[in-house]
Amino acid sequence: MNIKKELAFQEFVRRESNLVRAPYTPEQEFYSVIKSGSTAKVKELCQESLLSKKGLGTLSVNSLQNIKYHFAITAAMVARYCMEGGMELSTAYGLSDFYILKADGCTKPEDVAALHPVMCLDYAKRMKNLRKNKITSRHISACIDYILDNLHTRITIETLASLVDLNPSYLSRLFKKEAGMTVSRYIQDKKIETAQNMLIYSDYTPSEISSVLAFPNQSYFTEIFHKKTGMTPLKYRNFNFRNTEMGGKG
Structure with missing residues (x-):
């Protein structure tokens, strides 16, 4: 991927809002x-x-x-x-x-x-x-902040454990107890939420979004996206575009 373009994608993801620009209003x-x-x-x-x-x-x-x-x-x-x-x-x-x-x-x-x-x-x-509802421990709060700031990378439990100086197994149990889901599920959910925003608020292709969010490949990204939203990335973009257009004409 073109380095300049990849950096632009990463900047999109790093933005806390994930909403760099809106083509609608x-x-x-x-x-x-x-x-x-x-x-x-x-x-x-x-x-x-x-x-x-x-x-x-x-x-x-x-x-x-x-x-x-x-x-x-x-x-x-x-x-x-x-x-x-x-x-x-x-x-x-x-x-x-x-x-x-x-x-x-x-x-x-x-x-x-x-x-x-x-x-x-x-x-x-x-x-x-x-976003941090029910998250009480400073360790898990730090992990969530790291995850949200690094969705453009491959994040592992070992990386997070090193960040907060805890045993990976213990951190996994603590994260699930406080966040209500596994670390991998949380990361996956946040990446898909970011992908949803990118599909609505940018013209990046599903392939480009898959790459910048560090999914192994586009097929896996499409599979996970469909599982969470009930649509393929392109159908999700078209559906939201039509709804926005209809809303603007009301």
């Missing part, structure tokens, strides 16, 4: 990044003030009321995406209500805009913590 990327728990990417995307955001419609001739309406819409969308990602309904709606009330009390458009990144980061941090 910037809004979809934004909400998906929050849902993924990528606080670094959320900070980057929130550098543009809500006041200067392109494409905002006029919902009120009053500038303060207009930005409040857009803030409320954002809060509702973020809550929905985070619930899809596993956040409890009561938590998602509770946060949405809290921030909408905070925005409603603002007296200047700039104050509402300043609240926007605070809300988005709050949701993102909570979604990030959900």
Whole structure:
């Protein structure tokens, strides 16, 4: 594989959100990044003030009321995406209500805009913590961080054991007890989740994705992908593309 291209693929995987670019809508990327728990990417995307955001419609001739309406819409969308990602309904709606009330009390458009990144980061941090749900030991937490940062490599239990200075057999038992699955299953699941995002949010081929995620070969990647999603990689991409197109026309 071309070295430059492989490095580009690896950079895609290393990004915590796994969402380098979205060919459909910037809004979809934004909400998906929050849902993924990528606080670094959320900070980057929130550098543009809500006041200067392109494409905002006029919902009120009053500038303060207009930005409040857009803030409320954002809060509702973020809550929905985070619930899809596993956040409890009561938590998602509770946060949405809290921030909408905070925005409603603002007296200047700039104050509402300043609240926007605070809300988005709050949701993102909570979604990030959900990834480690029920993970209490620092050893397993360190392993999970390593796995998520190195999905582009072949990760073994020996590598992880060396990382946290534990016996491989003991680490295997501890990981399964705390994560609820074996190390290999966890790694496989995260690689497939990343592949799903790459199929939706990039134009990389299944063969390229298989290579950058360090699967032994494309056939094995397709087999595992089908087992988890019920579709081949190409069918998964086409299915999600059609759904997005239909959603955009609604």
